[in-house]
Amino acid sequence: MGFNETVYNLIFKRTSTMALACVASAFFFERTFDLVTENLFEKINEGKLWKHIKDKYQQ
Amino acid sequence: MAASVGRICRAGLLKSPHVPTINQFSSLSTTREWTKGRKALLGTIGMLAGGAGALLLALDRSVRASDLELHPPKHVWSHSGMFSSLDHASVRRGYEVYKQVCAACHSMRFIAYRNLVGVTHTEEEAKAEAEEQMVLDGPNEQGEMFKRPGKLSDYFPSPYPNEEAARAANNGAYPPDLSYIVSARHGGEDYIFALLTGYCDAPAGVVLREGQYFNPYFPGGAISMAQALYNEAMEYTDGTPATASQLAKDISTFLKWTAEPEHDDRKKMLMKAIGIFSFLMAITYYIKRMKFSTLKTRKIEFRPKEK
Numbered sequence: 001m002g003f004n005e006t007v008y009n010l011i012f013k014r015t016s017t018m019a020l021a022c023v024a025s026a027f028f029f030e031r032t033f034d035l036v037t038e039n040l041f042e043k044i045n046e047g048k049l050w051k052h053i054k055d056k057y058q059q
Numbered sequence: 060m061a062a063s064v065g066r067i068c069r070a071g072l073l074k075s076p077h078v079p080t081i082n083q084f085s086s087l088s089t090t091r092e093w094t095k096g097r098k099a100l101l102g103t104i105g106m107l108a109g110g111a112g113a114l115l116l117a118l119d120r121s122v123r124a125s126d127l128e129l130h131p132p133k134h135v136w137s138h139s140g141m142f143s144s145l146d147h148a149s150v151r152r153g154y155e156v157y158k159q160v161c162a163a164c165h166s167m168r169f170i171a172y173r174n175l176v177g178v179t180h181t182e183e184e185a186k187a188e189a190e191e192q193m194v195l196d197g198p199n200e201q202g203e204m205f206k207r208p209g210k211l212s213d214y215f216p217s218p219y220p221n222e223e224a225a226r227a228a229n230n231g232a233y234p235p236d237l238s239y240i241v242s243a244r245h246g247g248e249d250y251i252f253a254l255l256t257g258y259c260d261a262p263a264g265v266v267l268r269e270g271q272y273f274n275p276y277f278p279g280g281a282i283s284m285a286q287a288l289y290n291e292a293m294e295y296t297d298g299t300p301a302t303a304s305q306l307a308k309d310i311s312t313f314l315k316w317t318a319e320p321e322h323d324d325r326k327k328m329l330m331k332a333i334g335i336f337s338f339l340m341a342i343t344y345y346i347k348r349m350k351f352s353t354l355k356t357r358k359i360e361f362r363p364k365e366k
Contacts, residue, residue, distance in 0.1 A: 037334060041327045045144040048137065049323070050178055053148050056297075057181050 129275040131246045131253035138315065142330055144323040145316055151179035152295050153313020156306050158188075159293045161237060164229065164284070166217035169238035170317050173211040178316065185211060192216045230270040232283030241311070241318035248311040250276065255307040258286040 001009075011021045042049060090098070137146045154175065157167070172189035176182050189209035194216070197204035209216075218234075219225035226233050235243075244250045253276045261273035261280070271281045288306045295301050316322065 033331070033334065037327065037331045041142065041144070041330055044140075044142050048144050048146045048148070050147045053151075054181065057184060 128278045128280070129253075129257070131249040131276055134249055134252060136248060136312070136315075138312070138322065142326050144326060146312060147179060148297070149309050149312040150316045152297065152299060152305075153309040153311070153316075154179050155295060156288075156293065156310040157237070157313055160287050160306075161310065162215070162218060164218055164225075164234040165237045166219070166225075166234075167215040167237050167317065168217060169214070169236075171212060171214045172209065174320065176211070178320075182211075189213055230283055232270075234284065237314060237317065239318045241314045243318075248315045251311045251314055252307050254282075255286075255288050255310065256304055 011017050042051070046052065093101075137149070138144060157165075172185050175185045175188065180188065189211055192209045192213075193206040194209045194213050195204055196207050199205055219228060222233055241247045241251060246253070254274060257276045258272060258274050261267055265273060265280060267273060267281050271283055272285055273280055274282045288303045288310075290302050292303070292306060293301055299305060319325075
């Protein structure tokens, strides 16, 4: 049994597992996407954000 | 996308222009059935509308050209880029400039000390800043108003109790509230910077009244605010040399932040939106191709009716 068939039989065949797969993948996708964009934003603005300069002012 | 564009171009380049095709296109036009009078009427209306638009544009341009005002040059700010955040060290220095120079005349009613937390100051520092001023609170149990040290939730203190008092103290000129000034002026932070560094002697023929100064960037040229920023007008706590242009740059950045506190989040959100929507675009294009594939691979045959 190939990979596609396995995926089909386990996930896509039933609506219940399909819906569950949608919710789970949305959760993980959102987390990764947020992390990636936030890291990219901080890399672009290295040294300018409060996060990068706050150590100078905290005791 | 490239494939379909190429396909369209190739088909267009290979096809020889048939005269019947042109006839067919022209027969699609609905204006052929119009009467001459209707054509003339619609033509006149179109010309009048176009002429009015051109006249309005010309009037607008000429008004701008005749203004006694110098438009500020565009500067490259560290936050000018599509994804560039504000320089928070500069915003912090700008707060110092506001507090020591601008706050003597200008209010900032819409910014509270809590807004500084996590942007320019730590919570302890912001609390210390707030406690420096006395705020009118009350009434207490005796029904009397009393003064107390400021809290994080307090807004920046205003130098004058109301607009009339501000006018009375400044020769009738009202120092505007600076909270949203960058969004409220043409040219934004470029204008603020140019105005603060652009003071010069009035040219011959310009008459200034008592208490007025000449600034070419101010509409009309006569401004009631004296030049406020000079080299070494104050000292920065972080040791940055306090030249007049440095002070002007920092206060402009600070005012940009007060006018658009959501600036950094907005640019981060733009990045996320571009990412998500390009992903959705790709999916949409794929689905479109899939759904159209049956339609596009279909052959249509025309069979004339046999007699």
